[in-house]
Amino acid sequence: MSNFAGTLLGNDPVERFLHRLSLFEPLDAEARDAVRRSINRGPLIPPLQELQPDALQDVSVLLSGWICHFRLLGNGRRQITTLVVPGDFVDFGFLVGTVSSLQCVTTAHSQIGRIRTRAFGKLALQFPALLRASQRAAAVDAAIGRERIISLGVRTAAERLASILCELWFRLSAIGLTSAEGSYDLPMTQAELGAAVGLSTVHVNRTLQSLRRTGAISLQSGKVWIRDLEKLTALAGFDPAYLSLQA
């Protein structure tokens, strides 16, 4: 299951994006071809590079790497609101013609694919399935946000971390970015993880240790190993239904 997508996709990130979209809504060969022809592959962006909003005027897709949306508060505290993984739209503003008020930064070497907003509009008219897929992607993004609210509101530190690790496991599995042995790359520091789940760096560290001691996961050099997915989902109280990936 974990490498099904991987073997199918090969390693072209545009194919990965098309595969991801197809999970939301099947796309015929014509629509896929149209997307292939319209998408422009951007340069490789180094980690910790902030993306300017003007760079978001096109429809942007993360082809490879890792991106976070976040807000910086006056007192220096930072909250990450969204994690963007390969195959995801960077921002859904194109659907409604608005721009987000959040900042946007890479945490790994990343490549962005762009489609001119106007060109995308034409494609959406020509291939309604493409539009539906994008809207479903936005809906899943919103569902992920609601789960984050629940985590931050009523889950314990261990549950929050277990939840986000589960979520990433399922999201990355869907695009073939998990290994058959049960691991995936997580290019975030513990400080960044804390900014995502609302915990201090120190507490993230201690809580991850306790998760490791349960045997559910192990960590090394930016890699997460899911040792016991059953146990991890149980610890998190996690139900992947909201990701709409069971297809």
Added chain:
Amino acid sequence: MSNFAGTLLGNDPVERFLHRLSLFEPLDAEARDAVRRSINRGPLIPPLQELQPDALQDVSVLLSGWICHFRLLGNGRRQITTLVVPGDFVDFGFLVGTVSSLQCVTTAHSQIGRIRTRAFGKLALQFPALLRASQRAAAVDAAIGRERIISLGVRTAAERLASILCELWFRLSAIGLTSAEGSYDLPMTQAELGAAVGLSTVHVNRTLQSLRRTGAISLQSGKVWIRDLEKLTALAGFDPAYLSLQA
């Protein structure tokens, strides 16, 4: 400003809904009329009534009252994810054909307006502005969710409560549900407020008291008085831009 909408609207809740939609995207007289003809006014629902998901198969609009979406965790803890005020769509599943995994409950006597999903689909084709308005509403809903994430993640108890009171002030102002004297009805108990902002009932109580002592607000019998909006927004670190209401 606060009663501009109110005087314009009179008190027909369907007009309030149309007014709210028009703030997202102007609607011509024809589109408004079509909506007026398609919408079915539901019965008055008592407080604390849970809405069944099947009741959400139509496009549902809150005409009057108050609705919360929430998740109940195994350990009895509850998190409210969304506050629905009059003029809002109850749920945006109709845009993508999915249903939310959350529960849904009234906290006040409420009336829901319904448009058959199929009928709404036709209207959306006939009046693209109506579709755009709905999509913008969904986008603002998502933006509100992101702000909640930020509140729960990095804001203090006082900031969270001040934020949500600000948010409601602006949202309710837009639909004429704030008084010229600077008050609005908040049909939520302190326990429910706590479930929304991730605080215990007791701490909500103490924090509201400290907000009152600053002179920014006062409370009585389900009414919130905004005594000093400047001070309140400053305490909250609140910027209403994300609500897209400046129009």
Added chain:
DNA sequence: CGCGGGGTTGATTGGATTCAATAGGCGTGG
């Protein structure tokens, strides 16, 4: 008049932050 829900208050507990210090990894530059 008793009951229950919501609001308020005090005392205690506890989870998480903060402060502080150490260790390891990695790239840069001497």
Added chain:
DNA sequence: CCACGCCTATTGAATCCAATCAACCCCGCG
């Protein structure tokens, strides 16, 4: 090639914000 500095991970100790436990008051209502 090694020294240095920086970033990340880790650990310990002290502190603090908020939760929990426990009363009590008020009020509307049966």
